[in-house]
Amino acid sequence: MQPHTLSIREAHELLTTKQISSVELTTAVLDHIHKTDPLINAFVTIADELALEQARLADQRLRQSEDITPLTGIPFAVKDCISTRGLRTTCSSKILENYIPPYNATVIDRLSTAGAVLIGKQNMDEFGMGSSCENSAFFDTHNPWDLERVPGGSSGGSAAAVAANMGLFALGEDTGGSIRMPAGFCNVTGLKTTYGRVSRYGLIALVSSFDSIGPMARSAYDCAAVLQSIAGQDLKDATSLPDPIPDYLKMLDKPVKGLRLGIPKEYFQAGMEAGVESSIREAIQKFEELGMEIREVSLPHTTYGLPVYYLVLFAEASANLARFDGTRFGLSVAEGAENVIDQYLQTRREGFGPEVKRRIMLGAYVLSAGYYDAYYLKAQKVRTLLRQDFEAAFEQCDALVAPTCPTTAFKLGEKTDDPLTMYLSDIYVVATNPAGVPSLCVPCGFSNNMPVGMQLIGKHLSEDVLLQIGHAYQSATDWHLKRPAVSK
Amino acid sequence: MTPSESNKPAFSIDADMVKHVAFLVRLGIQDEEAQAFSHQFSAIIDYFHLLNEVDTGDVPPACETSNTRSVMRPDVIKPSMPREDFLKNVPHREGDYVQVPLVFGEE
Numbered sequence: 039m040q041p042h043t044l045s046i047r048e049a050h051e052l053l054t055t056k057q058i059s060s061v062e063l064t065t066a067v068l069d070h071i072h073k074t075d076p077l078i079n080a081f082v083t084i085a086d087e088l089a090l091e092q093a094r095l096a097d098q099r100l101r102q103s104e105d106i107t108p109l110t111g112i113p114f115a116v117k118d119c120i121s122t123r124g125l126r127t128t129c130s131s132k133i134l135e136n137y138i139p140p141y142n143a144t145v146i147d148r149l150s151t152a153g154a155v156l157i158g159k160q161n162m163d164e165f166g167m168g169s170s171c172e173n174s175a176f177f178d179t180h181n182p183w184d185l186e187r188v189p190g191g192s193s194g195g196s197a198a199a200v201a202a203n204m205g206l207f208a209l210g211e212d213t214g215g216s217i218r219m220p221a222g223f224c225n226v227t228g229l230k231t232t233y234g235r236v237s238r239y240g241l242i243a244l245v246s247s248f249d250s251i252g253p254m255a256r257s258a259y260d261c262a263a264v265l266q267s268i269a270g271q272d273l274k275d276a277t278s279l280p281d282p283i284p285d286y287l288k289m290l291d292k293p294v295k296g297l298r299l300g301i302p303k304e305y306f307q308a309g310m311e312a313g314v315e316s317s318i319r320e321a322i323q324k325f326e327e328l329g330m331e332i333r334e335v336s337l338p339h340t341t342y343g344l345p346v347y348y349l350v351l352f353a354e355a356s357a358n359l360a361r362f363d364g365t366r367f368g369l370s371v372a373e374g375a376e377n378v379i380d381q382y383l384q385t386r387r388e389g390f391g392p393e394v395k396r397r398i399m400l401g402a403y404v405l406s407a408g409y410y411d412a413y414y415l416k417a418q419k420v421r422t423l424l425r426q427d428f429e430a431a432f433e434q435c436d437a438l439v440a441p442t443c444p445t446t447a448f449k450l451g452e453k454t455d456d457p458l459t460m461y462l463s464d465i466y467v468v469a470t471n472p473a474g475v476p477s478l479c480v481p482c483g484f485s486n487n488m489p490v491g492m493q494l495i496g497k498h499l500s501e502d503v504l505l506q507i508g509h510a511y512q513s514a515t516d517w518h519l520k521r522p523a524v525s526k
Numbered sequence: 527m528t529p530s531e532s533n534k535p536a537f538s539i540d541a542d543m544v545k546h547v548a549f550l551v552r553l554g555i556q557d558e559e560a561q562a563f564s565h566q567f568s569a570i571i572d573y574f575h576l577l578n579e580v581d582t583g584d585v586p587p588a589c590e591t592s593n594t595r596s597v598m599r600p601d602v603i604k605p606s607m608p609r610e611d612f613l614k615n616v617p618h619r620e621g622d623y624v625q626v627p628l629v630f631g632e633e
Contacts (some may be wrong), residue, residue, distance in 0.1 A: 057578065080631075134559035137615060138614070140607060140611040140612060140614060140615070141607065141611075191559065201618055234591070247591045276597040277591075280595075340579055341576070342576065342577055342579075345574045345577050346577070348570075348574070349574055360551070360552075363552065364617060365624060366615065366616055367615035367627055368615070368617070370618060372617075372618060372626075377627050377628045377629065378627050378629045382552035383549075383552055383553065383554035384554055386551075386552055386553045386554065387553060387554035395548075395555070395563075396563060396566065396567075399544065399548055399551055399563065400567060400571070402551045403539070403543075403547050403567070404574075406547075406550075413574060416577050416578075417577065418579050418584075418587035418589070419580075419582035419587050419588075420582060421588040422585050422587065422588045423580065423585060425588060457566055457567075458569050472588070472591075506569075509586075
């Protein structure tokens with residue numbers, strides 16, 4: 039048995055029956071990371087000492103059989119936009135390269151209370167701006183299935199790490215596909231939660247009205263175990279929802295027979311890679327065999343999802359990133375500055391990469407007097423229509439199924455010269471975030487030897503239903519269990 | 527749909543406009559960067575004109591993502607972060623003060 043290859047479920051069984059200790063498991067995972075990550079570059083920071091310290095504490099809990107959760111003693115890592123007290127948190131940006139948060143994100147506190155073992159921080163597109171992880175200011179992350187290809191983005195480090203067995207799960211963050219798209223590219227199960235289901239306190243904001251933290255793991259079962267620990271209202275995040283938290287693990291085994299699954303016809307247009315489409319069609323057939331009722335539905339404003347998403351993103355990101363000015367934290371370039379404006383100009387010129395600069399400027403542009411109505415306000419109105427599309431669809435079905443991306447993972451460098459082409463790769467994943475609905479990415483096949491992901495989309499707070507459908511599918515198929523050679 | 531298919535006159539943001547916006551958002555940029563950004567911005571903004579196809583006459587703008595209610599919490603005094611923890615990341619300090627270059631007027 040190679041401990042780093044275990045799922046959360048399997049490891050929990052071995053930990054609670056004392057067949058392995060958390061220190062042994064954590065050491066095995068760290069050894070595997072030190073051996074494998076030089077090929078993948080998924081990690082910005084690996085926290086060996088901190089990890090082993092937490093593993094020893096978890097072992098005490100396990101020995102006393104006290105206060106044990108499904109995550110006690112389980113090693114995990116998080117996308118580097120989630121604040122960790124005393125542990126560098128960079129957003130893969132030069133401007134935060136040496137920033138050490140004085141507090142934890144609420145999700146980190148909750149996982150720590152559950153006894154999970156934090157082992158490191160994962161690479162991403164700078165501030166979450168990108169679809170390939172190539173906008174990291176530090177290095178590119180490679181797809182473990184083919185090192186010449188991108189892992190997707192922006193949670194690319196997290197997806198690559200989970201696929202390569204470097205950590206039993208990860209927390210990603212999804213602003214417009216940033217969990218699901220890389221999960222699909224790397225054969226990982228990933229959940230974008232309902233906006234407000236998981237506290238955003240301590241998450242370094244990209245788009246405050248879109249950002250959702252969620253689990254990336256080996257299966258829907260494992261995602262359910264993680265969600266159970268991190269979901270729920272938090273007084274430190276006024277947008278977190280007070281609604282009761284279901285017992286996600288218990289709900290998994292409810293039969294899916296009779297559930298209605300909608301196929302949004304706008305998501306099956308020309309331009310999709312043949313192998314992607316055939317994998318999704320086979321999955322739909324599997325759902326039918328499982329007794330689900332399949333019906334075609336329409337989300338008529340789908341084409342407008344991408345411009346709405348990017349317009350609102352630019353506007354909100356431009357405002358959110360105003361805080362990085364070299365005064366209170368982060369990089370500061372004040373040499374030769376005659377006044378404070380010079381310090382701002384110099385710090386932000388040196389601290390931000392080109393994509394971040396592009397989006398900050400475009401945000402200011404679409405918010406400026408004379409353009410606000412034509413761009414930002416127009417986008418917010420179409421956003422209402424996008425949301426109504428989903429509401430109408432969910433009157434006819436319990437969940438929707440669609441591809442996460444029209445293609446499998448593309449080559450490193452293939453789209454870096456043309457930002458608009460890069461934006462278009464997000465076409466299937468962006469509409470959910472302006473609407474705030476949850477979506478689960480489930481591996482469903484391979485095309486030209488690269489993984490294909492499908493997403494199940496549900497109404498607000500229906501994570502339990504999505505996980506239940508994902509679990510039923512994964513109990514009947516084994517796509518999610520396939521691992522690349524480097525994961526051994 | 528890609529911008530080339532949208533049948534609209536090419537939209538243009540020139541380098542001077544880019545430099546103006548860059549200054550407003552406090553980003554120092556060079557002339558050649560402004561030139562490159564100007565081409566990219568024109569293509570991206572032009573793509574957004576796709577939204578003009580949608581009739582949004584009576585549609586209210588979205589102002590919330592979930593059905594968030596107004597949140598109040600009891601006015602209870604709680605310890606806040608120790609000052610030293612808060613100041614640890616400040617790049618330029620003088621004692622417990624944050625130091626910045628000149629803000630108003632001449633020296």
